Amino acid sequence: MFITMLLLGLLYGAFIWFALASGLVFMLAIVLVMVLVQFSLSDRMVLASMRAKVVTPAEAPGLHQIVDRLVLVAGIPKPKVAISDLLIPNAFATGRSQKHAAVAVTKGLMDVLNEEELEGVLAHEISHIKTKDVVVMTYASFFLIVAASLSTFLMFSAIFGGMGRSRNNSGGSIILVALLVTFVVRIIGGMLVATLSRYREFSADRGAATLTNRPMALASALEKLQGAIPKVPHQDLRKAESMNAFFIMSAVGPGLAELFSSHPSTAKRIARLQQYEQQAAFLR
């Protein structure tokens, strides 16, 4: 993780140097202000975008009880608790600090998971808050967002600023180089941020296993969310006698897409949770 963060630092340092050297200071300043405003309003913006509403203990007593238990063990202030009316099963934590944090679950998630699995998922989100992952990832992605916003500005400049109308227009060349640099920063930065994010997800899974001492509850939730539960046959063995005599194990490996994925594969997460379970079993 240290190497990933170091590489990100070097990449962003080179990007800032380029932006300052090529006279894009004003543009960079505008984008920085926009991103800072976005950061300060992030918790409310995320909740609104996910159609999540903060609920009181009277409105969702079960959910609050779980969160109360978890924050007590984690030793952090209680975050706002929210429910999204989305039917897609998911959960998230947001907020620029532990004091301004919120944890939310969708109605779809509450319908699919039992209480122990829900506790596992909430423990994962509480772990994100405890280790300030939202802040870490925001800082890590900061210049990525700056680069993306800058490239949009540059695109508009190129289209409406008259680039290419004159053969002697050096401004056009600078914009082209700047576009190329922002593109490279977005690709490499995107991969590094995704790598960092995967570390943080593994870390939050481990945190959840520690908070609940039930790693398999989270593994079960992950399987359900992955759609693996329907994979467990419901059909009785006696009725499945005509099943194929030979079975094929999937040999598909992780593709290039995993490099840009913010989450590790469910199989890898479950495999690690199973390791934690073996360790936790000795503590019970």
Add this chain to the structure above:
Amino acid sequence: MCFFAFKRPPSHATWPQAMGSMGGATERLEKQLDTVTTREAAVLVRPTEEQSPTQTRAEIERALMGMDRTQFRFDVTVDDTGYGWAIVKGAVLGDVAAGISQMGDVFTASGMGDRVMAAVFPFMWRDSVHQRERKIYWLYQPRVRGFTPFVPDGDPTREERDHELEIRMETAIRRDLPTFRDTSEWYPIWGMPI
């Protein structure tokens, strides 16, 4: 050279190997995982298409006639679906597993080997969280040559299973038993006579 060698059972095990592993896993199952054998296990036998339940029962009893009855007790029954169950009862899990192992040899010698669907080992597990006794099963399926867990949950008529506990069981025992990890093969058997 390794300082410490982890014990790794084979990922696939033949019938006698699997039964040997089950007998050898007694300490892990009973002392560490708190799953206590019910001192019985069974072999599930598919009937032929033309067989009546009476004929299935008679065929299984004929096959088992040559087995040593001093170490184990046998019982044969046919369930509502017409499948035959050869049940072994013994004093300890090791004896029960040895009996099931012998049954495999006997059924193979009788030409019924391809109709043996599973060996079933029931255990009782004390659920300290919910303060109740739960029945859990390990199924050895010759087709995949591995043990798969099955934990019925709640009202048996609703045919629900406790998947979380199944995963925990499989994770906890995989070093001692040759388990089959692909959950798509974790078939249930509802309404077992044991």
